């Protein structure tokens with residue numbers, strides 16, 4: 001599904017990703033861990049097409065297409081979803097309205113008819129239940145005055161609505177208390193199926209108790225320095241990141 | 252940034268949708284302005300002597316006045332002798348009914364999406380259509396007549412209801428009020444008149460649609476709305492003009508007179524031709540709008556969506572004379588390319604317990620300049636006056652300007668006046684967030700701008716709100732900061 005080969009990218013002339021290799025297949029959950037500043041969010045930004053970042057080398061294909069050539073909206077329409085670490089506020093625009101616009105643009109791209117009001121409402125009700133989110137929150141201006149937990153839950157709601165092939169969750173666990181964390185993780189788990197995949201970017205092992213990954217990668221200083229299964233996350237939790245800094249890079 | 256400017260460029264390169272010219276034969280005055288022209292207009296309209304005298308007085312006053320220089324706009328001197336002050340599409344005689352209206356004229360308005368044929372009652376809005384200098388058709392007149400509502404062209408009102416016109420003309424905006432009001436008073440050629448009798452709630456939106464068609468022609472219309480005790484009316488105004496390389500002057504006057512417990516809602520979607528991307532041509536929109544809350548508990552609300560014109564100079568105001576009267580001003584003013592706007596309101600609190608509310612949303616893009624200018628004046632006897640003002644500016648790109656000039660003048664210590672102002676930019680982060688959800692840039696900007704202007708758009712009647720939303724999207728979409 002996603003194939004990243006020797007990806008190098010940076011911002012304002014400063015190289016941040018220094019040769020990333022990663023393969024994600026349908027049905028898989030990959031966790032990317034690493035200390036602050038190691039380049040996790042940068043990787044998420046590059047995959048979703050943020051234009052401030054320059055790719056200097058390497059290739060990325062998604063469903064066989066060259067991802068790096070696509071506009072951000074087309075990447076989204078092809079099925080890439082990013083749950084933002086810091087979701088932005090859009091005053092005066094409700095989540096409902098926002099989602100209606102998004103879904104209909106995506107459907108148009110795919111050559112489908114726009115959803116009518118009834119079908120949209122039905123879909124929304126169904127997804128609201130899935131991620132345990134309240135209608136009143138969805139009628140409010142997007143992220144405006146939302147608590148940290150509400151913002152993250154809203155991201156997962158949007159993910160549920162858009163049914164992406166590949167979801168990238170950037171620190172979706174940060175700032176959540178244990179109940180919110182469980183709700184968010186629950187939502188993600190319910191949305192898992194054999195044809196979609198998830199990349200969970202996180203700082204802590206905690207989230208991985210709820211969203212169990214198939215693979216864990218450690219990103220350090222712009223490189224994936226170690227990959228393993230969920231045991232690796234536990235090891236990191238115990239020993240911290242220091243021991244890994246001395247490990248040679250693995251492909 | 253470079254990318255953002257590129258987006259802005261792409262989107263602003265759109266053409267003005269209403270820029271065509273209809274091929275109508277016109278009956279015009281010679282270019283220029285003098286007493287003879289004023290007499291010519293008055294004669295064309297077969298006006299009574301008192302009105303001609305009124306016009307001449309205004310003209311003489313105008314000669315002694317100076318064009319205001321305080322607005323935050325710049326433009327080359329206007330040559331008032333190079334303007335045609337009267338142009339009417341040729342019709343056999345004044346049309347007695349819609350069937351007699353020149354089909355070419357009806358087509359002109361159809362093309363603008365305004366149906367003047369009453370058979371097509373779909374919209375449920377009564378329309379007075381003004382082309383260049385004259386009103387060409389008013390719809391739903393009989394139906395409104397049954398309720399005692401008078402809704403007709405200004406010329407017709409002068410003929411049919413002279414006592415009302417004589418009593419209220421200039422009662423809110425005196426002929427010498429300002430340079431452009433004086434000019435209008437001298438040469439106004441038509442416009443709409445509306446009277447809502449005591450206790451009547453007007454069952455449909457009343458609307459005037461202004462269209463400039465002829466070249467080199469100024470448009471000077473006058474609207475007078477009189478709302479008797481306990482009445483209600485919602486009034487809409489729309490406007491467009493063809494694309495032309497020269498600037499055209501539009502100097503209108505709107506007067507609203509609200510008696511005890513009357514409520515008048517006046518909404519404008521102003522879409523005059525803004526000029527080319529390079530700043531060539533476009534309408535100079537120099538307009539005086541004022542409402543007088545004469546009676547206790549009366550209320551006047553102005554809502555405006557200003558997207559067109561090369562220059563806008565306009566301050567729809569409320570004089571709150573009656574006790575417990577209230578005034579509202581909701582505005583979205585968008586400027587793009589080389590447009591300039593200096594717009595806002597005046598709230599004059601005279602009566603006791605008067606209230607006013609100002610919500611102004613400026614949006615600047617391109618190389619445009621957008622100023623809010625507002626005055627809140629609480630006079631000595633206005634005990635317990637309240638005002639709340641919210642003035643927000645949204646910038647798109649980094650080559651435009653937003654300015655706020657609030658004037659607060661309080662002479663009574665019991666008054667409470669609150670003013671809030673914000674300036675923001677459409678963030679790249681907001682745009683990216685939308686794009687990551689599959690929404691393209693244009694739609695993203697439309698979404699964000701409409702969200703920003705929502706509080707104002709919500710004030711508009713439904714049909715207008717939809718049109719206004721599209722217009723906002725069309726006028727700028729794009730541009731980030």
Ligand SMILES: Nc1ncnc2c1ncn2[C@@H]1O[C@H](COP(=O)(O)OP(=O)(O)O)[C@@H](O)[C@H]1O
Pocket residue numbers: 011012014016034035036037038039040041042043
């Ligand atoms: N916009 C930016 N401008 C300059 N440096 C940046 C920018 N964004 C991120 N960086 C730098 O890139 C590195 C990686 O950041 P980031 O990808 O956010 O790390 P993580 O998400 O793993 O904490 C950090 O050193 C950070 O300071």
Ligand SMILES: [Mg+2]
Pocket residue numbers: 040041042085170171
């Ligand atoms: Mg990060």
